[in-house]
Amino acid sequence: MRFGWKRKTITLGTLVVIGTMTGPFGTFTDLTLLNRFVYWLVACAACSFFMNIGIYLALTHPQIGRFSALLGMVAAVLLAAMPGTLVVMVLEFLFRATTLTPAFAFKVWAFISVIGLAVAQVDYMLFRAEADRSGTVPAADGTEASAPDRPECAFFRNLRPGVGRDLVSLSMHDHYLEVVTASGRDMILKRMRDAVSELDGYPGLRIHRSHWVALDAVVDIERESGGVRAVLGDGRRLPVSRAKVSELREVLSMRDGRAISG
Structure with a gap:
């Protein structure tokens, strides 16, 4: 993309x-x-x-x-x-x-x-x-994930039908926002900060000025080429800004009940 x-x-x-x-x-x-x-x-x-x-x-x-x-x-x-x-x-x-x-x-x-x-x-x-x-973005186990109960967010009004509400990530590409879900993806004209604001209450974190991730989509944190990346269930690796590394580790540790050392 x-x-x-x-x-x-x-x-x-x-x-x-x-x-x-x-x-x-x-x-x-x-x-x-x-x-x-x-x-x-x-x-x-x-x-x-x-x-x-x-x-x-x-x-x-x-x-x-x-x-x-x-x-x-x-x-x-x-x-x-x-x-x-x-x-x-x-x-x-x-x-x-x-x-x-x-x-x-x-x-x-x-x-x-x-x-x-x-x-x-x-x-x-x-x-x-x-x-x-x-097409469809596979879930972490290789199958198409069914969306669990999610809070109603104004953000989902932006997406075309069929994309679903089980978010994986949001990424800025050029002037547009790429929305990846467990069922597919969409591209919308929206600022990242507006999207994050509309997702208030959804379990996710803005990890970089150009990337937001759903917490249940992150499977690991890795160091790569002098930086830190969040590893997602679909295999993608998104950069994590230095200011967000500790916060991401903390929320993942709370989610999993264990320390994240990446």
């Missing part, structure tokens, strides 16, 4: 190729092939950079926590389109000596915003499709 940067590179390359070969907005007739390539490479790379920074901040910055993740992402795209507009205007001046006016700037901003929102939507659809193809 970790295909964020690879996918972004492919998306960027696709946009550059399309811009270079089709030459939208008159660039086909006004610029040579090489100039079109440079123009669209710089424009797409700059806009992509600002979009990703904006969306990341919208989904992680504590001061934006009172807004929903979807609203934050839309606002981030619209705001990130502003520096992207400045880059395109500089390119227009350098490559085509375009007269820069407020009306032209608004037109460029609107175009970048629409493309940014479209790419973000495609991103989300790809994540959901990948989650759908991932």
